Amino acid sequence: MTTTNTHDTQILVDTEVPLVRIIREFDAPVEKVFRAHTDVDLFRQWNGPRGYKMDVPHFDCRTGGSYRYTHTTDTGFVAGFYGSFHEVRENELIVQTFTFDGVPDGVALEKLHFEDLGNGRTRLTATSLVDSFEDRDAFVASGMETGVNEGYEKLDELLAS
């Protein structure tokens, strides 16, 4: 899959292993994109779909730390997410786990690679690995694309502000 607009989000399913790869470029330096993922006051401003209320009761973004946050829709539905930060390597890598409360036995291992493209631009490659192709395909079919796209558009706005 190729895109002509560098700000499009590519969501690619791996053919060999049950993994989703999300690739997105940002017009901001790697330090700034990284900090928008590790600083809770920035993270809460862009994560998730538009129009949701974001609450972050716990966010300790360091190697060995953990997090919990919720998205609340305007109809009052609350979706909770939690996980651990396995490793946080400054301006380079975050390895974390991820579970949605609605699927309590599901867990993904996520790696976020931050790549300095020069000229104040950054490529983020996020992979999400689960232990079956069915679960991976269900995740992709869940409507996650809207949340990912809208979240990164909000992140563009935050990085430009």
Place this chain on the structure above:
Amino acid sequence: MTTTNTHDTQILVDTEVPLVRIIREFDAPVEKVFRAHTDVDLFRQWNGPRGYKMDVPHFDCRTGGSYRYTHTTDTGFVAGFYGSFHEVRENELIVQTFTFDGVPDGVALEKLHFEDLGNGRTRLTATSLVDSFEDRDAFVASGMETGVNEGYEKLDELLAS
């Protein structure tokens, strides 16, 4: 693969996904087998190959906690391991991440399922998922089998004491 001795350890490579499955039964109640994994004073007594010195500088076995331990050989080689406890569900499940210091970019997502077989017996099924078949096969070929077998033999002894 089938075994005639219930105390044999089965190490099975999955054909569909890059996962190793380790199955082992113990002549002890599930509560006792679980506690040997979560109580650091018990864990340090059985984990790893025989003849290694085990040090556990950090072990916070609860949902959102993390750990670090080292094995030191009699020649002074130190192998360090660390990770996060994504979820700890009493007498049932531990979901954790695992990295060996020697392969700092490698990370496995591990699930330990504890199953009460009745009559004071327990089956432990541990899965270890990585994001490529090459890494999975390198892990299996690394000599991990000795550490797993000897560790579980030491756990048998601890559970019987």
